Amino acid sequence: xxxxxxxxxxxxxxxxxxxxxxxxxxxxxxxxxxxxxxxxxxxxxxxxxxxxxxxxxxxxxxxxxxxxxxxxxxxxxxxxxxxxxxxxxxxxxxxxxxxxxxxxxxxxxxxxxxxxxxxxxxxxxxxxxxxxxxxxxxxxxxxxxxxxxxxxxxxxxxxxxxxxxxxxxxxxxxxxxxxxxxxxxxxxxxxxxxxxxxxxxxxxxxxxxxxxxxxxxxxxxxxxxxxxxxxxxxxxxxxxxxxxxxxxxxxxxxxxxxxxxxxxxxxxxxxxxxxxxxxxxxxxxxxxxxxxxxxxxxxxxxxxxxxxxxxxxxxxxxxxxxxxxxxxxxxxxxxxxxxxxxxxxxxxxxxxxxxxxxxxxxxxxxxxxxxxxxxxxxxxxxxxxxxxxxxxxxxxxxxxxxxxxxxxxxxxxxxxxxxxxxxxxxxxxxxxxxxxxxxxxxxxxxxxxxxxxxxxxxxxxxxxxxxxxxxxxxxxxx
Numbered sequence: 001x002x003x004x005x006x007x008x009x010x011x012x013x014x015x016x017x018x019x020x021x022x023x024x025x026x027x028x029x030x031x032x033x034x035x036x037x038x039x040x041x042x043x044x045x046x047x048x049x050x051x052x053x054x055x056x057x058x059x060x061x062x063x064x065x066x067x068x069x070x071x072x073x074x075x076x077x078x079x080x081x082x083x084x085x086x087x088x089x090x091x092x093x094x095x096x097x098x099x100x101x102x103x104x105x106x107x108x109x110x111x112x113x114x115x116x117x118x119x120x121x122x123x124x125x126x127x128x129x130x131x132x133x134x135x136x137x138x139x140x141x142x143x144x145x146x147x148x149x150x151x152x153x154x155x156x157x158x159x160x161x162x163x164x165x166x167x168x169x170x171x172x173x174x175x176x177x178x179x180x181x182x183x184x185x186x187x188x189x190x191x192x193x194x195x196x197x198x199x200x201x202x203x204x205x206x207x208x209x210x211x212x213x214x215x216x217x218x219x220x221x222x223x224x225x226x227x228x229x230x231x232x233x234x235x236x237x238x239x240x241x242x243x244x245x246x247x248x249x250x251x252x253x254x255x256x257x258x259x260x261x262x263x264x265x266x267x268x269x270x271x272x273x274x275x276x277x278x279x280x281x282x283x284x285x286x287x288x289x290x291x292x293x294x295x296x297x298x299x300x301x302x303x304x305x306x307x308x309x310x311x312x313x314x315x316x317x318x319x320x321x322x323x324x325x326x327x328x329x330x331x332x333x334x335x336x337x338x339x340x341x342x343x344x345x346x347x348x349x350x351x352x353x354x355x356x357x358x359x360x361x362x363x364x365x366x367x368x369x370x371x372x373x374x375x376x377x378x379x380x381x382x383x384x385x386x387x388x389x390x391x392x393x394x395x396x397x398x399x400x401x402x403x404x405x406x407x408x409x410x411x412x413x414x415x416x417x418x419x420x421x422x423x424x425x426x427x428x429x430x431x432x433x434x435x436x437x438x439x440x441x442x443x444x445x446x447x448x449x450x451x452x453x454x455x456x457x458x459x460x461x462x463x464x465x466x467x468x469x470x471x472x473x474x475x476x477x478x
Contacts, residue, residue, distance in 0.1 A: 092456065131153075
């Protein structure tokens with residue numbers, strides 16, 4: 001199936017016009033509202049529909065109302081995943097693939113990238129972000145309201161203090177990219193603003209509302225009442241449970257605002273995490289998936305994901321097709337009737353047939369990442385991992401000012417040999433059996449694919465803090 005045909009099929013599914021006469025096809029259907037909710041550092045095993053000991057009733061109800069995307073992939077850490085959503089392109093294309101955008105970074109998502117909200121604005125959408133940006137703030141041109149968002153509320157950096165709204169002593173809370181002094185627990189504030197925007201929205205205009213919570217990322221902070229039901233848990237795991245409960249409550253409030261406004265039926269709602277959970281077994285749970293945030297193993301890049309749209313996505317369905325965050329860019333633009341013609345070619349593919357009709361993955365392969373010494377790629381059921389090392393992230397759980405997590409132990413043999421691992425994800429989803437020796441032809445094919453991505457990758461923009469850098473009183477202001 002060609003990409004052009006996939007795109008036409010996606011439009012036909014939305015408009016209900018596949019096979020209709022050309023004259024009728026010119027009449028567009030109402031464009032959907034989109035509520036895109038992103039959790040931060042949520043583990044695969046920490047949602048109720050994956051058997052979690054932590055209760056997530058609102059997320060579970062959303063899953064029951066729509067489809068669980070059980071092989072949905074993101075990048076190993078935060079900023080690259082957000083960049084994938086905003087561009088529909090792998091972060092190797094613009095140098096954001098090896099780490100997060102640090103507070104001191106003198107770069108961000110490159111300005112020549114067409115962003116998802118910019119493209120949706122072309123179709124007349126009102127666009128808003130309430131939550132964490134994490135794609136650059138060192139110059140005004142990189143701020144959300146310059147990248148396609150009509151409204152902005154929240155913070156620019158990761159690892160934000162939930163109560164003081166500071167990162168490394170610099171204040172980081174903004175409305176429409178101007179400093180804002182609203183007081184309160186950040187999860188509550190994000191939900192309140194999202195609900196306010198929905199309530200005030202003019203239904204005659206479609207809405208794209210992006211809600212990237214900083215929960216459940218460290219520092220681990222939550223009002224005590226949320227931890228009270230989890231006395232059986234200890235330490236950071238108990239606090240994390242309370243943080244997740246608070247975020248689940250917030251998601252319920254936002255969806256309730258949609259319902260009260262009468263927008264639920266024509267709103268596509270998507271929820272997922274930005275990467276796998278860090279410190280599994282101590283703080284988070286990635287269930288039976290291997291490894292954690294920062295790695296290219298399933299525990300780092302496969303996340304809980306749910307899509308729901310009344311009358312369009314079958315309630316209680318399960319999508320087994322491998323999909324990636326880059327796919328939402330062309331999928332949403334196709335649903336909105338926006339042209340995909342642009343300067344930079346897309347890596348994402350229209351996922352709508354896979355989500356709504358059970359079609360196979362639209363990808364010949366999915367890139368998990370290119371790293372300094374290798375990377376990982378999946379094609380069909382096969383996944384190749386070369387030197388499964390760790391990406392840079394705000395580690396130790398992500399506390400502001402914490403030392404970076406130590407690099408994963410090098411598994412390559414002495415003398416610089418590369419460790420090659422091959423897994424069949426269909427028969428071995430937990431990556432327990434390296435079958436590279438038994439399938440040299442598959443290894444050769446996937447290595448060629450990974451090499452092609454590696455050669456196409458631009459240099460990473462990642463850099464240490466510049467000499468003499470001083471934390472500003474307010475992040476994003478000179």
